Amino acid sequence: MKIAIGSDHAGFELKEKIKAFLEDFGHNVLDLGCYSKESVDYPEFGVKVAQAVLNKEAERGILICGTGLGMSMVANRFRGIRAALCHELFTTKMARLHNDANVLVLGGRVIGEALALEMVKVFIDTPFGGGRHERRIKLIDELTKE
Numbered sequence: 417m418k419i420a421i422g423s424d425h426a427g428f429e430l431k432e433k434i435k436a437f438l439e440d441f442g443h444n445v446l447d448l449g450c451y452s453k454e455s456v457d458y459p460e461f462g463v464k465v466a467q468a469v470l471n472k473e474a475e476r477g478i479l480i481c482g483t484g485l486g487m488s489m490v491a492n493r494f495r496g497i498r499a500a501l502c503h504e505l506f507t508t509k510m511a512r513l514h515n516d517a518n519v520l521v522l523g524g525r526v527i528g529e530a531l532a533l534e535m536v537k538v539f540i541d542t543p544f545g546g547g548r549h550e551r552r553i554k555l556i557d558e559l560t561k562e
């Protein structure tokens with residue numbers, strides 16, 4: 417799967433770990449920065465990943481900042497992006513099954529590496545459940561129709 421990934425400085429180290437983990441599993445990772453621990457502003461990277469998913473340069477996105485809050489606020493401004501800020505495995509799984517989340521958002525200062533990698537695996541491997549959830553997702557998109 418092609419996956420776009422982005423972080424700010426607070427998520428940089430976890431981004432590097434996730435990138436290596438995904439590549440080990442044979443995924444194609446589009447790393448949209450940042451590229452060091454130097455302080456940056458997270459909206460720039462949230463926008464890049466959201467646009468990559470919307471433009472179909474990647475099937476899914478992963479965003480990481482300190483808490484995950486700023487990145488999820490940015491990504492969810494884009495119609496068609498369903499960014500899920502998760503801190504544990506259950507909501508990660510439900511984000512795919514019920515919400516068809518196309519972006520996973522993580523807090524690099526909130527969760528540890530081992531849990532983050534497990535969550536990434538669940539996010540990649542869990543299919544959307546469809547059915548009644550399809551209708552609800554369409555209703556989300558209708559909220560921001562021009």
Ligand SMILES: O=C(CO)[C@H](O)[C@H](O)COP(=O)(O)O
Pocket residue numbers: 424426427455458481482483484485486487
């Ligand atoms: O979590 C974040 C946004 O939601 C940022 O990573 C965090 O605010 C960055 O903080 P600082 O500039 O103090 O390193």
